[in-house]
Every structure is written in structure tokens, then in C-alpha cells.
Amino acid sequence: MPSRVPAVTRRSAPTQRVVAVLDFFVDNRGRRAGLSELARALHLAKPTCLGILTELTAAGYLTRDPRTRSYGPGPALIAAGRVAQDGFTVASLARPELERLSTKYRTTCTASAIVGERISVLESTGPGMVRVGASYHFAPPVGLMYVLWDTDAAFDAWLATPPSVPLEQDETRLRRIVAECRERGYLVESMTGAGRRLYSLLAGVAAHDLPDDLREAVAELVTSLGERVYLGSDLRPRKEHPVSLLAAPTYDADGRQQLVLTMYVGASITGADITRRGSALVAAADAVTAAAGGHKPDTNR
Numbered sequence: 001m002p003s004r005v006p007a008v009t010r011r012s013a014p015t016q017r018v019v020a021v022l023d024f025f026v027d028n029r030g031r032r033a034g035l036s037e038l039a040r041a042l043h044l045a046k047p048t049c050l051g052i053l054t055e056l057t058a059a060g061y062l063t064r065d066p067r068t069r070s071y072g073p074g075p076a077l078i079a080a081g082r083v084a085q086d087g088f089t090v091a092s093l094a095r096p097e098l099e100r101l102s103t104k105y106r107t108t109c110t111a112s113a114i115v116g117e118r119i120s121v122l123e124s125t126g127p128g129m130v131r132v133g134a135s136y137h138f139a140p141p142v143g144l145m146y147v148l149w150d151t152d153a154a155f156d157a158w159l160a161t162p163p164s165v166p167l168e169q170d171e172t173r174l175r176r177i178v179a180e181c182r183e184r185g186y187l188v189e190s191m192t193g194a195g196r197r198l199y200s201l202l203a204g205v206a207a208h209d210l211p212d213d214l215r216e217a218v219a220e221l222v223t224s225l226g227e228r229v230y231l232g233s234d235l236r237p238r239k240e241h242p243v244s245l246l247a248a249p250t251y252d253a254d255g256r257q258q259l260v261l262t263m264y265v266g267a268s269i270t271g272a273d274i275t276r277r278g279s280a281l282v283a284a285a286d287a288v289t290a291a292a293g294g295h296k297p298d299t300n301r
Helices: 015-027 035-041 046-058 074-086 089-105 154-158 171-184 193-202 212-221 271-291
Strands: 061-064 071-072 109-115 118-125 135-137 187-190 240-251 257-270
Touching: 015 035, 015 046, 015 071, 035 046, 035 109, 046 071, 089 109, 089 118, 089 257, 240 271, 257 271
Parallel strands: none
Antiparallel strands: 061 071, 109 118, 109 257, 118 135, 187 240, 240 257
16 A cells, blocks of 8 residues: 655754753653753753753743752743643543552553644553653554544544555454454554564654654554454463553543553463453553543444
8 A cells, every 4th residue: 555644844943952951851850950961961052052941941941050050840840730730630540540550460551642643641650661751643553542442433534644654454354453342342462573663663753754764664564554453363261472562441521532541561471361451451441431520432433
């Protein structure tokens, strides 16, 4: 199938540098840093970095300690964070459920959702936590689980989105996956080298930013949208199956898919263990749905 490449969106280098400075303090959990360290870590010229720091400090997004001359988060960031947090209250409701799953299965669990036009990680628990705020381009082959339990219209719209890489579409299998996952309540993704590499290659990269050689490399990893998802007939209770992750949805007050709760596995486990973990994940997702005042949709969509 020929690749459809989205139009190139103009990027702003000065804005990207401002974002990089703010990301530094987020990634380092508010640790203070001086001009030299920041310029070196972000590969910025000192005058450029100083100009950004001066403006962010004047606006209250950063503070400057006159004694150490170091910079740190300011009150404007706190206000912005509270506003953002209010918009994602449901993600905070998911955290206790994720922590219970992480403790029981000794693994990483996340809550993520579509924010704007990207997939964003909103909560993360357990060992080797996925970075909160990590984002991915929402276009095939990435994003199936974010429309899988939504309306047919939402699924069709995602499927019609120009893909990040050239794809083959086995639409018959894909429709079967949708039907089975909606009935079962959770998705099981197989563990392959291609699957592990795919997300690391696409993390934080917009489709139009993928160089041609990278697009070709990813295309070699992905041949079909549904090939990484296990169907019920693929799983045997006593047989071990290599599993990358399990995912289940939460729903809002309108019965629309809201969050995706994910439990990482990264190992071969039996079909019976997959069922146990899947049931636990669905129970956690249902608890989050109830806490958020949501409800599961009718079967007719």
C-alpha cells in the first residue's frame, strides 16, 4: 500500500529551545541548575540560554537564586501545573489502581490518553517507570488501543489518518481484533523485537520529522496494523506466549473511551496467566471508570 505522508508543519526553533529549558527542570524534578550547566546539557550557546532564562524568570516560570546564581521552577509553573492537573483528574484517580497492579505483578503500569493530537503518558508506577509526559504521534501504526473501545466512527477516523510509515492493512483481521477486544475487555500485544523498537523510534517524533531512512526502517518492522495483537484463538491456557503488554480502557460519563491502562509484561507467560492479568487490569479500569463517574458503553456503537 502506498505511503501517505502528511504535509510538513512549520516548526519554531526558538520555541523548541524554550521548551527544552522547561523540560530540563521537569525531567530533573525541579533540581536547580546554573547557566553553564543548562547551556551544556541543552547544547545551547550561553547568550541564547541566558536570554531564555531571563525571560522565563521575568514571567515567573523560573526563579533565580542571587547567591548561587542557579535557576529553578517558579510559581507560574505551579499555577500552570494545577490547571493541567485539573484537566486530567481522572489520571490521578488511576494511580492507586496502577500502584496495586505494579505491586502485585512487580511491573510497570501506566495511564495514558490522547491529548490534543498526541498520545501522552499521564501516570506511571512500578519499576522502570515510563516517563510521565512522554508522547507519541497518534497515527497508524501507533494508537490502535486508544480507539479500540471507542465508537466505530473514532476507530474509522484513526484508521483513515495518514500513517507514520508505509503499511499493509489486513482490515478483516483488524475488524476481528476490534470485536474480540471489545468483548474481552482488554488487548494483549505480542512481544517482538520490532514492537519494542517501534515505540522507542517513534517516541516524541512527529510523522513529518521522520527522516526517509528511519521511515524505511520502521516500515520493515511493521507490516500490518493488527499483527502484534493476539486473537483469542492464538492463546492456549498452558502454552507460553511472548507478551509485551496488556491494555484496558476506562470510560467517561458519556460512555466514551477515556484512558488506557497498560500493564507491561515483557516476558513469555501462559495463556492462563494472561487471562488472570487481563481480568485484574479490567477490574482496575472499571474501578477508575466508577470513581470518575463514567460508565461502560452499550454494545451498539
